[in-house]
Amino acid sequence: METLLHILDIFGIAVFAISGALAAGKKRMDLFGVVVLASVTAMGGGTLRDIILDVGPVFWVTNPTYLIVAVAAAVATFFTVRLFSLPPTLLAIADAIGLAVFTILGTEKALAVGMPAVIAVVMGVITGVVGGMIRDVLSGEMPLILRSELYATASFCGAIILTLTISKLQAREIAVLASLIVTLALRLSAIKWKISLPLMSRDKGA
Amino acid sequence: METLLHILDIFGIAVFAISGALAAGKKRMDLFGVVVLASVTAMGGGTLRDIILDVGPVFWVTNPTYLIVAVAAAVATFFTVRLFSLPPTLLAIADAIGLAVFTILGTEKALAVGMPAVIAVVMGVITGVVGGMIRDVLSGEMPLILRSELYATASFCGAIILTLTISKLQAREIAVLASLIVTLALRLSAIKWKISLPLMSRDKGA
Amino acid sequence: METLLHILDIFGIAVFAISGALAAGKKRMDLFGVVVLASVTAMGGGTLRDIILDVGPVFWVTNPTYLIVAVAAAVATFFTVRLFSLPPTLLAIADAIGLAVFTILGTEKALAVGMPAVIAVVMGVITGVVGGMIRDVLSGEMPLILRSELYATASFCGAIILTLTISKLQAREIAVLASLIVTLALRLSAIKWKISLPLMSRDKGA
Numbered sequence: 313m314e315t316l317l318h319i320l321d322i323f324g325i326a327v328f329a330i331s332g333a334l335a336a337g338k339k340r341m342d343l344f345g346v347v348v349l350a351s352v353t354a355m356g357g358g359t360l361r362d363i364i365l366d367v368g369p370v371f372w373v374t375n376p377t378y379l380i381v382a383v384a385a386a387v388a389t390f391f392t393v394r395l396f397s398l399p400p401t402l403l404a405i406a407d408a409i410g411l412a413v414f415t416i417l418g419t420e421k422a423l424a425v426g427m428p429a430v431i432a433v434v435m436g437v438i439t440g441v442v443g444g445m446i447r448d449v450l451s452g453e454m455p456l457i458l459r460s461e462l463y464a465t466a467s468f469c470g471a472i473i474l475t476l477t478i479s480k481l482q483a484r485e486i487a488v489l490a491s492l493i494v495t496l497a498l499r500l501s502a503i504k505w506k507i508s509l510p511l512m513s514r515d516k517g518a
Numbered sequence: 519m520e521t522l523l524h525i526l527d528i529f530g531i532a533v534f535a536i537s538g539a540l541a542a543g544k545k546r547m548d549l550f551g552v553v554v555l556a557s558v559t560a561m562g563g564g565t566l567r568d569i570i571l572d573v574g575p576v577f578w579v580t581n582p583t584y585l586i587v588a589v590a591a592a593v594a595t596f597f598t599v600r601l602f603s604l605p606p607t608l609l610a611i612a613d614a615i616g617l618a619v620f621t622i623l624g625t626e627k628a629l630a631v632g633m634p635a636v637i638a639v640v641m642g643v644i645t646g647v648v649g650g651m652i653r654d655v656l657s658g659e660m661p662l663i664l665r666s667e668l669y670a671t672a673s674f675c676g677a678i679i680l681t682l683t684i685s686k687l688q689a690r691e692i693a694v695l696a697s698l699i700v701t702l703a704l705r706l707s708a709i710k711w712k713i714s715l716p717l718m719s720r721d722k723g724a
Numbered sequence: 725m726e727t728l729l730h731i732l733d734i735f736g737i738a739v740f741a742i743s744g745a746l747a748a749g750k751k752r753m754d755l756f757g758v759v760v761l762a763s764v765t766a767m768g769g770g771t772l773r774d775i776i777l778d779v780g781p782v783f784w785v786t787n788p789t790y791l792i793v794a795v796a797a798a799v800a801t802f803f804t805v806r807l808f809s810l811p812p813t814l815l816a817i818a819d820a821i822g823l824a825v826f827t828i829l830g831t832e833k834a835l836a837v838g839m840p841a842v843i844a845v846v847m848g849v850i851t852g853v854v855g856g857m858i859r860d861v862l863s864g865e866m867p868l869i870l871r872s873e874l875y876a877t878a879s880f881c882g883a884i885i886l887t888l889t890i891s892k893l894q895a896r897e898i899a900v901l902a903s904l905i906v907t908l909a910l911r912l913s914a915i916k917w918k919i920s921l922p923l924m925s926r927d928k929g930a
Contacts (some may be wrong), residue, residue, distance in 0.1 A: 339866070342877075344874075344876045344877045345876070345881065348876060359776065363569055363775055363776070363778075364565065364569070364575065364576050365578060365579065366569075366572070366574055366575050366576075366778070367574055368778055369776065369777055369778050370776050370778075371842050373776060373839065376840060376842045376843055379842060379843075379846065380842070427579065428582060430582045430585060431579050431582055431585075434585065436764065445656070448655065449655060449859070449861060450861065450867055451866070452866050454545070454657070454658050455656055464550045464551070464552075464554060465548075465550045468550065484547070568769065569775055570781065570782050570785060571781055571785065572775075572778070572781050572782075597890070633785065634788060636788045636792070637785050637788055637791075638790065654782065655861060655862065660751070660863070660864050661862055670756045670757070670760060671754075671756045674756065698897070701906055
């Protein structure tokens, strides 16, 4: 399980870096801009989580492997995007896996340093969604998370499932798996059937 | 006084959360987007203050009550805004009270950990205005604080009054009250009579 | 050398504050907006570096001189810009010097607290470019660093040169000088001859 989560963690970094690099490509940035935007997307959430928890230097300072993976994924995207394009469906699925894994890692890290359940859930969501928010702000878009199909909601539900079950079950594996499935199922259904929460609006006609 | 400030603190969190939720409503966000934008507005300033001062986990991690109040205020706003709308004047007054209270709490926290006067003033202003800045950036608006009627200036004057008087007077109550009145008076007069500082401009005709 | 770097450091703060104040002027902000945007531009990079490294309160809290210099430069810009305008070339050269100096100071601070080379380089770049990024986001522009002429690339090369040579040479002066020259040369040539890295693009015609 530890090994699987670690592999998924590296996978999540790479996937989010690719999504950041593709967003950079739309804005006609140069190689360095692409690397910066990809790195911020991949590591922004975990960075904010570590800063808020105040548990020493942030994760990629302690272990630069993450940084190297993000940069490598960004550079690879930069050069391969001219040759062939990734199918959007594949990318959306990969992104959903990244979201689910980051949510689990963020929630677990908060619980590991003794945080109460409500904070652990918030840290899971922050780890999952903040990287994408910074990506959108830096590339001049309205943050996807604030308008889109159950993105943060899926992360939120995954974090709650993990927090509730991990203490009760005494079986971390099952809790982690349940969280992973819930986040993935919610996010992927929302993409497939264009589900979203009701919008806030004063006029009924809109 | 302690109790009054604590009540006003919770009140400030709720008021800023409502202002964030209303901003989210204008952008047609869903429930989760509203909660996120409201929470960031209510707690962004204090979070940045605590991160910069590096005094352990930020305030809402230590005491999740703030988080719960912000989320509750956001959810309540989401559902009631369809039924009836808050009068803008009431909201502007409530927002000014929040600004005044947050300025006091930020300044006091910095002084309490032994910061010099100049840093205490900056921390008061950061606590008062940063939440609204992040709200504006995330919802794609030019930050209000950078252009509007004595918003940050009122916070700045309130923080200076508090810093100057709290050490001289030996009477915390009077210092806090003086700061509260100065910030409120400046901000509310600015709204009523549309006062602003002179703008920076090269052309005299503009 | 220590004295020279300290003078250049203060110089860098002032130069970046002026560039922030000029950006604020374009958006017709008032005096306080100008001071805020100038301060964020001048100190944003170093602030993020110190927060990520988690080495106690950030530099301008420990030593408020930086804050005072930034505010003074912003106020001076606010009042003099009506009387006469700075030649853009002079400003671009001053900005390049600021970039080079901040890159050196960021890289050195990370090495001083025992960070590995790869992190030191990232910290150099963050210190050099993040202030300008926040300035652009707050004033509603697409960040310059993500699109422009070797801005971050120059900082990156300067940080690498410093990191590589400072451990090998045992002569800090030469390493610092080499880094300064590389960053300046790259950035100034890029401005003069409009050099940039290749852009990311799928269509060859664009």
